[in-house]
Amino acid sequence: MSLVALLFQLTYKPRINTISPVKILIVLANPHKGSFNHAIAESAVRTCEKNGHEVIFHDLYEEDFPAVLPYSEIPKNADIPAVVEKYCRELSRADGIIIIHPNWWGQPPAILKGYIDRVIRPGVAYEFAEGDSGEGIPIGLLPAKAALVFNTANTPAQREIETFGDPLETLWKNCVFALCGIDNFYRRTFSVVVTSSAGQRREWLDEVAAVVKHYFPVA
Amino acid sequence: MSLVALLFQLTYKPRINTISPVKILIVLANPHKGSFNHAIAESAVRTCEKNGHEVIFHDLYEEDFPAVLPYSEIPKNADIPAVVEKYCRELSRADGIIIIHPNWWGQPPAILKGYIDRVIRPGVAYEFAEGDSGEGIPIGLLPAKAALVFNTANTPAQREIETFGDPLETLWKNCVFALCGIDNFYRRTFSVVVTSSAGQRREWLDEVAAVVKHYFPVA
Numbered sequence: 001m002s003l004v005a006l007l008f009q010l011t012y013k014p015r016i017n018t019i020s021p022v023k024i025l026i027v028l029a030n031p032h033k034g035s036f037n038h039a040i041a042e043s044a045v046r047t048c049e050k051n052g053h054e055v056i057f058h059d060l061y062e063e064d065f066p067a068v069l070p071y072s073e074i075p076k077n078a079d080i081p082a083v084v085e086k087y088c089r090e091l092s093r094a095d096g097i098i099i100i101h102p103n104w105w106g107q108p109p110a111i112l113k114g115y116i117d118r119v120i121r122p123g124v125a126y127e128f129a130e131g132d133s134g135e136g137i138p139i140g141l142l143p144a145k146a147a148l149v150f151n152t153a154n155t156p157a158q159r160e161i162e163t164f165g166d167p168l169e170t171l172w173k174n175c176v177f178a179l180c181g182i183d184n185f186y187r188r189t190f191s192v193v194v195t196s197s198a199g200q201r202r203e204w205l206d207e208v209a210a211v212v213k214h215y216f217p218v219a
Numbered sequence: 220m221s222l223v224a225l226l227f228q229l230t231y232k233p234r235i236n237t238i239s240p241v242k243i244l245i246v247l248a249n250p251h252k253g254s255f256n257h258a259i260a261e262s263a264v265r266t267c268e269k270n271g272h273e274v275i276f277h278d279l280y281e282e283d284f285p286a287v288l289p290y291s292e293i294p295k296n297a298d299i300p301a302v303v304e305k306y307c308r309e310l311s312r313a314d315g316i317i318i319i320h321p322n323w324w325g326q327p328p329a330i331l332k333g334y335i336d337r338v339i340r341p342g343v344a345y346e347f348a349e350g351d352s353g354e355g356i357p358i359g360l361l362p363a364k365a366a367l368v369f370n371t372a373n374t375p376a377q378r379e380i381e382t383f384g385d386p387l388e389t390l391w392k393n394c395v396f397a398l399c400g401i402d403n404f405y406r407r408t409f410s411v412v413v414t415s416s417a418g419q420r421r422e423w424l425d426e427v428a429a430v431v432k433h434y435f436p437v438a
Contacts (some may be wrong), residue, residue: 031290067329073251106386107326107392110286110333117329134373135411154353165389167325174383192354197286205309 006207010214014184016145022095024048025144029060029101029112036193036201040150041100043205047212050218056090060111067114067197076122084177087119096216097144097182099172103153103160103189106167114175125180140181146215147177147184150208153191160191184213229433233403236366240438241314243267246364248279248320250330255412255420260319260368262424266431267317271438275309279330286333294340307378308340315435316363316401318391322372322379322408325386337394344399359400365434366396366403369427371408379410405430 016022026044030037041057049056058065065087072078075100078087091097101108108116117179122128126138149172153160160166166189173185188211235241244265249256260276267274277284291297292384299307310316320327327335341347345357368391372379379385385408392404408424411413 001318030295031288061287067333068280069323069328074250076414078253104288105335105339106390107332107335109288111338113324113326113332114286114329116324116326120324129394134413135375137378155352165384165386167384167386167389167394170384170386171325175386194353202239 002214003206003210004114004204006210007214008209012064013186013214014146015215015217016063021052021054021218022145023054023056023093024096024098024216025090026055026057026098027060027095027100027112027115028058029109029115031061031109033062034045035102036152036190036204037100037102037150038154039205040093040190040202043208044098044148044150044212046217047209051213051216053216057093058087060115065111065115067111067117069114071118073118073121073147076127080121082117083182087115088121088124091119092124092142094142094144097142097147097177097191098212099147102142103151103168103191106164107171108168120176120180138179142177142180142182144182145180145184146186147172148211148215149185151187152193153189154194157189158190160189162179182216186215222422222425222429225429226433230267230429232405232433233365234316234398234404234436236436239415240271240273242273242312243317243426243435244277244309244313245274245314245317246274246279246319246331246334247277248334249327250280250328252281253321254300254321254424255371255409255415256319256321256369257425258420259371259409259427262427263317263319263367263431264368266428267435270432272315272435273331275313277306279334282394284330284334286336287332292337292340295346298388299340303337306418307340307343310338311343311361313361316361316366317431318366318368322374322410323371325383326390327387339395339399342422352353355413357398359398361399361401363401363406364379364399364403366391367430368406370408371412372408375411376408381406403434405434 028041
């Protein structure tokens, strides 16, 4: 898509209308520091900061995020380790969320799945109505006004949709964000990264900046 | 579904025709030792053993599986730690595969996603044709004749399909097993577990035994 076409399309997308800075939580999961995912994250962080917003940035690999949810943390009122609680507090206060990761098997890397399992937890991101044993429809608790997901892939878009059904779309849009109360959702997959030219990747990074700027405009 | 209806349905499903014992790899991911997932695993293991097959069983939580794929392991010819290599060797020799896990956010728990990321690797489960930089269609390498997935959920089946699109179906069927060369796939989600009666759970375990027995009949 050209930048002009993108901007035209974005015109009809809701954005955060704000005259004051907001908190943007940016979460990155890629094991390679020189990855295109890192470049996307840098573009997103820079755009948010340039627009006057407060950025909370997590590179889950860099931080060695402990990915495996233990049984003891499952109950809503469980004691949560301080390190996980900090991630929860930030998520529950974010006005905007940006997730960046490669498409691995139609899913996020395990370290990011662990972030979902441990941080997007009951009492923080959703809860069940009183009297519900967990079989009902959860109530979303996240106050963020928009969630953006940027993915990279080496599968051509047509094959991703026709052969695999592009599961990342429903995983993030419906299973995670809509369930937690965030309906204003935008996702973009950049592919094929492995054979892309430097020029193509520069255009993609400009596109990231344009999307982020649209959703989180100048404070 | 009644057991009779199930057996009728299974009649038309391909099964391993064998007169000798086969190797069945069973992988379980649930942090609670008393979980219904553990009961499913026990039923699957017992059925395979009763039918004379060799069972390789992994309880990923019990084994503290190291879930996070490091950058160094991504290349096809990377040096793989001995602990991961053992899992790879078993996978590449399994005649049948059974996966058991709860539906967490339309996905497996992070520890099992880590098993996918690290064990279902290039050179073991799939490879690219010569001259392909990784953007082409991989060639499946797994020799297993059938893969079964048993899931548990607290979301009613209709909501899982209508609201979320039941992403676990395409994740396991298309993104993982078909890509790795296994087209003979069967998946069953038991739901709603949290409000199920003891009688219902006993029926479900009988169903697990019937399915496993169908796919991996007496040696």
